[in-house]
Amino acid sequence: MADTDLPGTDVGWGILATGKIARTFARDLAVTPGARLAAVGSRNGDAAAAFAAEHGDDRTASHGSYDALLADPSVEVVYVATPHAFHLDNARAAFAAGKHVLCEKPIALDAADAATMVELAVAHDRFLMEAMWTACHPVIRALRDHLASGRFGTPRHLRAELGFRVDAPPGDRMLDPALGASALLDMGIYPLTFAHLMLGEAESLSATATLSGRGVDLDVAIAGRYPGAVANLSASMTSWSSSSAAIATDLGRIEIAEFYHPERAVFVPHDPAAGPQPDRAVAITAEEPVIGIGYGNEIAEVNRCVRAGLRESPLVPHSQTLTVLRQMDDLRAQVGVRFDGPPAGG
Structure with a gap:
């Protein structure tokens, strides 16, 4: 997949999973300058379609699998909103597909899995941040x-x-x-x-x-x-x-x-x-x-970092995530x- 980190264009976001936290996140995504919901993926195609209709626009794609979401070329950054236990596997797949990742907190079940996630981000030259909105507030x-x-x-x-x-x-x-x-x-x-x-x-x-x-x-x-x-x-x-x-x-x-x-x-x-x-x-x-209820500020920080070519955020650095x-x-x-x-x- 070609790198789509193009300055001056809206960052295309993909939301992986459609639970409660994903819906809250999507509402703030909609009011964050420079970001758009490009696609949503779920293991249930109807759930993905309903989510896209509620939170996206006429360009927002819906996918009935996570793999299809990750294959979507309009998606630059994937927001991983699955339960903690699946974060590492979801992030691994996203990096392999060439996507940047914002992963819901905690970024992994333990520090060993989180360190693996950081290593994968480095190996694939992709941005990775834990969705610790408090640190961006x-x-x-x-x-x-x-x-x-x-x-x-x-x-x-x-x-x-x-x-x-x-x-x-x-x-x-x-x-x-x-x-x-x-x-x-x-x-x-x-x-x-x-x-x-x-x-x-x-x-x-x-x-x-x-x-x-x-x-x-x-x-x-x-x-x-x-x-x-x-x-x-x-x-x-x-x-x-x-x-x-x-x-x-x-x-x-x-x-x-x-x-x-x-x-x-x-x-x-x-x-x-x-x-x-x-x-x-x-x-x-x-x-x-404060953008939205505060998730918008972490979205804006990811946008800023991706457009600047950064691979981690100074507000939520990998070292802080691993320490906690x-x-x-x-x-x-x-x-x-x-x-x-x-x-x-x-």
């Missing part, structure tokens, strides 16, 4: 820059939690260990990534968890030590968390609602004699707009969770 990027500048003091403690109740049948990907079901992988990756972005690479992490009868981690609590700071992080599939984060510094406290895609963060300074000073609070926002996956590998081992590999037919 304008408010998160602004907050990280402010922390690095010292404007709000030195961070000493970080808290981040993400959880919601999963009501699904046993065969659902959120509860089936064969599909990579894991509160840590689905939710915990966000607090871990947020802490990594704000504090740097963890020096040590320890976890405790409650497991289902099938060995799936349902609730996870993590204590972490980072350079100059500590963190407590949590993830849950059984209860409704605040989905918030906070960073305590020697000058005050930063609060972030919906920290994985926030509208803003707020710094409240603390006076040693008088206590918190809410009347002096500073809203932390970003000049760059190694952390999750270790945490899963600590709580006694293991994966036996995906079922056939993914």
Whole structure:
């Protein structure tokens, strides 16, 4: 297939799989400048056709197999939206077809598979990025820059939690260990990534968890030590968390609602004699707009990188992806969770 990385043209996207996350992604793709939905692929041709009709235009192709999607010359970048357990095989096929890849998080079940994916991207000279939209979010990027500048003091403690109740049948990907079901992988990756972005690479992490009868981690609590700071992080599939984060510094406290895609963060300074000073609070926002609900910003970053000839993003570098996956590998081992590999037919 000829390389179609042509500056000045819309990037042709192919969406591989048609589940809930793919639909959310497609809605943001539709409002992202420089991107268009070129094709969608599913193992069910009717599902692909319905998805294309709902989210595409009269040029959008639908394919009743993943192979047909990957053979479509109008597709430059493939968004892999299958369950975690199938990501490596899907990405392998996409690279072999000459496509760039944005792969839903976590990029793979473990760090070894993720490293293989990176090696394949390098071997095929293709772009690869984990779909960690939080790292591309304008408010998160602004907050990280402010922390690095010292404007709000030195961070000493970080808290981040993400959880919601999963009501699904046993065969659902959120509860089936064969599909990579894991509160840590689905939710915990966000607090871990947020802490990594704000504090740097963890020096040590320890976890405790409650497991289902099938060995799936349902609730996870993590204590972490980072350079100059500590963190407590949590993830849950059984209860409704605040989905918030906070960073305590020697000058005050930063609060972030919906920290994985926030509208803003707020710094409240603390006076040693008088206590918190809410009347002096500073809203932390970003000049760059949020595209859609935030997936558009990661789409725009992929577009930018592909058109610039980059093979990884500086916002979501391969090293960061691998670091967080190694952390999750270790945490899963600590709580006694293991994966036996995906079922056939993914």
